[in-house]
Every structure is written in C-alpha cells, then in structure tokens.
Amino acid sequence: MIYNIRKFFTILSVMVLGGVLVYNCEPEPDSLGEQLFLNGAAEGNETSYDLIAYNIDNNDTIRTDAFKLLSLVSSGSTTSTAVLGAFNEKQFGKQKASYFTQVRLAANNPDFGTDAVVDSVVLVLKPIVSVDSLKTTTDESYVFPNGNVDAKKVVNTYPIKKYGKAKLNGGKLTLQVNEVTEFMNGLNDIVYSNKNFDTNPTALGSKEIKDGSVSSVVITKDSDNTELFTASAPSVRIPLTASVFQTKIIDKKGQPELSDVSNFIRHFKGLKVSVVEEDGYLFQFTPNDMQLIMYYKSDKIENGVKTRPQTTYEFAIKGSNMHSAYYEYDRTNAIINDYANGNTTTGDLKLYAQGMGGNSIGIKFKEEEIAKLKKLYQDDKAAIITAKIRIYTDEATWSTPYAKPTASDFTIVQKDKDANGKETTAFTADYTSLGALFIPVRAYNTDKNPAYYDFTVTQSLKDIVESGAAYNNKYFKIDLAQFAPNSSGTVAGYNYTTRAFSMLRTVFVGSDPSNQNKIQLKVTYGTKK
Template identity: 40%
Template sequence: MINKLKSLITLGSALVLTLAVVSCESDLDNLGEQLFDGNSAEGVETAYSIVGFNHTYGDVIRTDAGKLGYGTLGAFTEPVFGMQKSSYVSQVRMSTDNADFGSNAVLDSAVLVINPLYEKDSVTTTTKDDYIYPIGNVDAKKVVNTYPVSKYGKYYIGASRAGFKINVREVNDFLGAYADEKLSNKAVNVSSTVIGSKDFDGNVNSVVITKKSDNSELLNTEVGLRIPLDKDFFQTKIIAKNKQPELTSAANFIRYFKGIQISVEENDGYIFKFDPSLVAIKLYYKNDVTATDGTVTRSELMEYDLSLGGVNAKFNQIEYNRTGTPYADAIAGITEAGQSQLFAQGMGGSGLTVRIPAQTVATLRDLYKNQKTGIVTAKIRLYTDESIWKNTFAKPSYFTVKEKDATDFLSDMSALANTTYTLIRPYNLDKDDAYYDIGITKTLKDIIEQAKEPKDLIVDLGGYLSSSSTGLMLGVDNTDRAYTPNRIVLKGTDANNVGKEIPANLLKDYKNIQLRVAYSKKIIK
C-alpha cells in the first residue's frame, strides 16, 4: 500500500519531516530524521505481513536477590494462561550480632511486616477519639489510614472481594548466599507448622495513636501489611537462646534459623508486589530491670528487629497450572512457520519471536538498490487478540526487545539514545483494540541498506532497568520480567500472506503482525 507524504524538507544537515496522510494517524514518527541521508524525495508508506511465533522459557526464570527489585505474592487464575502462584522465601538475620535480650526476657508478641505497593490516592480514614492505648491504659486518639494494594488480577471473585490467607512457615534448608543464583522453580523443605497467618483483604494501613493529654505520639506505623506470628515459637527459637552460640554471629544464626516462606493458600485472586528490602520481623518483649537498691521490676515494652532485607538470600517461588488452556496448546504447537496467536506473560511465562520474512527483505532491498529508496521509519505493529483476550485486566505498557542471542540493545536504542525515540509505543490500552508499535528503524536500515544479516527479534513482557544514580540502562539482561505479573495475547501470523505487501484496501482492518515502513524515494531530475 502506497500513501503519498506531502513533504520531506531538508534544512541544513538535519532532515525535517512534515507529514500529511490520508488517515488521521501518521505512520511516521520522528526517528527517520536522525537516520535519513538524502536530498529532495517523495515519501511512501507501506506494510508487510510478517512472522510471529511463541517461545517458551519452561515457566522458569531467575528470581534470586540479584533479580528482584520487588518481591511478589499471591495467585491468579484465568482461563487463557491458567494459574500462576507466587510465594516468597528469605533468610532472616539478627539486626545485631550477639544480641542481649536481658534478664528473664519474655516475648509479648511478634509481627512480620511487609510493605506492598499500594494506591496512594485511594485512602479511607477512620478515627477513634476514645481509644485506650493498652500500654499503661492511656487515653488516646487512634487514626487509621487504609489503602488498597496495587493488584494484578481480580478484585472480586463473583460477588465476594478477593482475598488470601497468608501463611508463614519456617524453612528447613540452608539458603546459601545473597549472590547465589536461584530459579523460580527451586523447592525448599519447609515446616508443616504455620508460625504466622493473616486473612488478608487486599488493604494495607498506617496507624497513628496520640496521647490526649499532650497530643504526643504513642505509636506511628508506616503503611504496611502486618502478619501476627506465633509468640511461643519465637520465644523458644530466639528469646530463650539469649547469649547462646546460635545468636552470636550472622554465620551461626542463618544456619540455625534458616529462613521463612511466605505463601497464600488460595489459587485465585491477584498478585501484588512488595519491597523486599523492607521486610522484617519485629519482636516485642519485656525483661527484668534491677534498680540500684536491688528492686526488680518489669521493663517497658521493647522492640528487636530481625531483618529479611539486606544481604539475605531471597527468591520467589512461582508455580503454574496450565492444564487445558489455550496457552498450553500454543506452547505445545510452536512452529517457526508462524502461529496465529502470540502469548506473552511475565514472571517466567512465554514471549514471542518476530521474523521479517526473506521475501520482505528481498523486496525492500530491491527498492533500495533500484529505486534509490531510504527508510525513514520502520516499526513492528502488534494488535491484541480480542477473540481470546477481552477482559478488564490491565494491559502491559512495555516490552523488552532484542535480536536473538544478542548481548546488547537494539542498534536503535543506542543510535537514538539522546532523541525522542521510544522502543514501545502503546495505543488504546483502555480499549479492546489495543496495539503496540516497536521502533526498529535503524535495525531495518542496517538490514536493507548495509546488507546486515536479518535476525529474529525476541519480544518479552517486562521493561529494561536503569541505574538509580545515572539513569542509564543497566544492560540487555537487566529487566523487571521476574516480577512483572501481566500477560497479553496478541494476533500472530497470517499464514496465507507471509512476506507480502498488505493491500491498501485491507490495511485499515488488518490486525495480524505486520511491518510498517515509511521510506523516501528520490526524485530523479
């Protein structure tokens, strides 16, 4: 299909593109102005049917401390991808070596604190003006701010609000070092005894308690999820070991109390993220205080933290049930000739491979050689498949894209790093007919104009990570895929038209995977 572009104007050494196309949306962005080298030209747009097929990672991904910007917890089941369930395993360390809990220390309570991501703009505040603070029976005011956690999945299952029973168990295996690589399917032996649990309704809160007499703060907790733990277990496991060898050093402690697993009982609901660096167990206890005259009294309530952050080994366990799903059928039927539906899923699920057919490459090279064309913009367009993926689940807004077996980013991402270039441009994500454009202008120019060997493009759900200090991307293998729970089904290969140009009268409604190219055609005077 050929559309006439109204003007391509050269100003000095920079090419400025002014576009007027028949459709309301221009297929040209501003990438080509960085790459095109030529004089007066006639602009042309066209599209080609290309190949897409699924690739699988076997539902396994690295989820160790080196890969987890966020931990994940929960479970989510739907009919296309099946069930995905995430548990969290971590070592536990003393906040100080050789801790001393004092004489006759007795645990009052123990709490596991998790800090999930939450919807900060959706707060519900409840105030109790006649609250009695239990420590000292103090007249006080209690203010609780409640927020929903940021979820991927179902807020409701039928008429009921989706929720989980979260369980905490002791790990019986030594978990190794922080730097050890661990996969999401790693099994560990855990105790059958639950040492903490909570019926979680999907909300987190902060609590502020102030003394009525002088308005001083008696308690101020950060927004988080607090899971009550078995105080008898921690009395025996930690407090009663005061000054004994198990508590004298980190090396001893992580071999004595090897860690905990946090999991949910249910198989459906949602998956939420939390900051692994902030997870902690808080121990509240009292001990004997001896005055100078020998009088013995009990202390005020004291706190000691056990850390699950820092240099602790940690990882997510992720399990699946794909039985009878379209996803399972697609993965079983992978063929490089192309597949009609493409399945992308984070946290170890599949991705898609994109191939520009030899026929299309030959056509574009012929245009370059014989008609002196220059590629101005090139993009892969992917549409969501409404026939199978029509729901209210949040659609992903980004993907990672690299050439197969590449150890570096696409040449577009390097050559255009200081421009307005964007790798992924999503459209209509709040609608059924969403689609994505992947910018590959420099990549395609190198194939067509520099005779570079075409390579398959590997497209996975997730985004590239950047340095918090420099803002620069950390590398092609540094992504957030390990903790991105989203999924999407996209339209794949049109088997009857692979490699062919898409006719103009069909392009408006053509939704299969396609290559869209805008190129300049030099005017011979």
C-alpha cells in the same frame, strides 16, 4: 529528492544532539521528522510486510534471586520489588507467587536481659498501594492495651494495586508465613523461580487481607498527645508464633547459634511468605521495607525496684540477606496450550506474553519480504525512512478487564548468532544509535479493544536491506517488562529488566493470515524522482 531530505535530517540531528548523531542514523518516529513524510510535507510510502512471530517458552521459570529482585535503582539507592498472590484464568492458567527471605540478627550475641519472655512477634509487609484512594477513620475513645492508656487511634486505609480478580471473595487474600528448614545459601548464589525451599508445614502465622486494602496506624496518648504506636506506611502485620522465637532466639542467648551470621542462618534458616488461596489477584511489595519485630519483656531494676518493661528487637531482614521468589504454574486445560507452539518457520497464530517467567515473543523477518525490500532499494533507490513492528492485542480472546500494557511495559532486544552459532543479545540497532533519546515502543488505544503497539526497528532493517547485513540468524525478543534504570536515570543494560516481577500478561495476534490484525512490519520509504 531523497538526498535533500537526508541532508535536512543530518542538519537537524546535529542541531538537536550537538553532533552526536552521524549521517547514517535515522530518527525515531515522531521525534526527528517522520511527521514531514506522514503529513505531506515530503513524499513517503508505507507498505506492510509479513513477519514470522512465535512464542518463546521460558518453561515458566526465571532467575529470581536477590540480584534480580533488588536490581532497580532510583535516585542512587537500591529498591526492591517482589510479588505475592494467586491468579487463575482460562487463557494462561494459574500463576501463584511466594517469597523467601533469610533473617539475620541486628548484631551478634544479643543480650535480651534477665528472664526475657517473648510477648509477640510480627512480620510487617508493605504492599504497593494506590495513594490517591485514601480513606481515614478516627477512634477518639481507643484504649491502648499496654498499660490501658486512653488514646486516639487514626487509621489510613489504601487499596492495594492488584492484577487479577480484585473482587473475588470480596478481595480477601490470606498471607501465610512458614519457617524455612532448608539452608538457602548466600546472597550471591543464583536461584530460579521454580525453587521451593523446604519449610515446616506448621505455619508460624497468617493474616487475612480484607477488602484488598492495607492500613497505616498512629496511636497518640490523650493526656499529652505523645505517640504510643505508629506504623506510618500502609502495611500488613502478620502475627507469628511467639513460642518459636522464645525457643530459637531468646533461649539461645550466649550460645553458638547467635554468635555470628554463618551460624545463625543455619540455625534459623529463613521465612517463606505465601498465600493460602489458589485464585484471586497478584500484588507487588517491597522486600527492602519488610520488618520482623519481636516484642519481649525482661527484668529491669532501678533504685531497687524491679519492673518488666516491654522492649522491641528488630531483626535484619533486608540488605545482604538471600532473597528469592517462587512461582507455581498450572497450565492444565489452559488455552495457551493450543496456540503457543513455538513455530519458528511460519509463526504462531496467537502470541502469549507473560511476566514472571512466562512466554516471550520472538519475531523474525521473512526471507521473501526482505528480498522485496532489497529489490525496491536496488531498482527504485527506495530508502527506508522508518520501520515498525505492529502488534495487536487479540480482540477475540483478550477482551478482559485486566489492564493492557503501556508502551513502557515492554522490552525489545535483538538476538544474533555468530559464525560459530553462538547467540548474542544486545539492544536494538536503533537504541544503540540514539540511546536515551530513542523511544522504542509506542502504544495506541490501550483503553479500547484491540490495542496495538509499534516497535521501531528502522536501523536494524536498514542494516539488512541497504547495508547487506546478515539476517538469517537474527530475531527480536519482546517481553512484558521494563528496562531497569541506573542511578543516573538511564537504562542500566539490556539484561536489567523487571521480568522477574512483572505481573502482566496479554494475548496478541500472531502470524495469522486470516486475521486483519496479524502482526506486520510497517515500512515507510522514500524514492528518488
């Protein structure tokens, strides 16, 4: 019977994939025929086996330099993501995110004209927002301050996509900008999330995000409807101290500090953006969309008449600049300290997964359970059809309003050690076999408590049970992150993920023998009759 079923799978695989799948590759659950077993069209048995699941302590640190923050690729262009904010809760403790960036001149040796004086400077930051929750207000009697021009002002307001206590203090969060006083090195230098570059303690500027929302603005002239000002993307405009830019930029005209990139990034070393509050919410923004704009006036003579029109100068704040994220943690009195013990022998009772350098989850097969499966295979010719690691959110401790992860919010990789003890990392054997067609994770009941998730490890288990591959040094590593796509839309590689800026965290049930929702290996197998 098993022979005929396998033969059917082989024929179907060739039909679907044009011969890409070979005879021994097993299909992804629910994609190439598992339903035949589960719905009674052929015989199959599902049995549960215990696992060793434990917390992997990443020391609350992860690489967060420009390479990791700018590694997402979409439609052939590089995008960027970073996190700001603060969030404190009893399970994981406090997590606070700040952001560093270098600043460059638009071109070397800029000419600001005669008797240039800075009017104002703004740092424009664009959070990721919910575009389907737009609110519009219009002021038909607005007077544009530069020239006292009668105008119309249209403001579109969007809520920021938040993770945490979105309504704490009415959704207020205060952004603060400080000048960096420590050289931040170059674009290709590695930086970790525990690196806090030195800054001038006197803030360059600050801005309160009210109600957790940001706005786009368009101002048009009443007389002819021409645009006087536009900020088409919803953003936060943080006013900075004009005198600092007068001294460090305008007054340095023609001097070595502005002559080339190397001199400038040692003269004006960069900016730090942080939040004042110690609790509230986290949000993501796009560093490549940031702007640093200086408004200034200088002399202009036309037909013998001198005027002082306002001019804008936009610094280069993206691209080849060095960027990094800084994450602070305070685990004092957090419940994670009682359970995240990293017990690789019998497992931890609860599993604490967290992005941005927090814990990962490690999972190992148990020797005695592998022995049972091998005996089934040898004695009863039981062939593994599917194998899934099933993990539940912890109903007792993680009954929260915070969004549960979706299936795409996880990464799973396979870890092995060679004969010399060197650890290697790779995609799971299932992903390697099926590639883009493979769905590694399925999510269930994410709108309920508990939710649960199935991670497919069919081929990895078959390799051990049916082909005799070693398993003592093998384990799986699960993170709350996504695999980043390349320009063609497929996964770029196992080490290209969103871990550096994933705001998610969740408590799962681990290897707890007293809990009916303990993590388990669910194996469906068929036997010859």
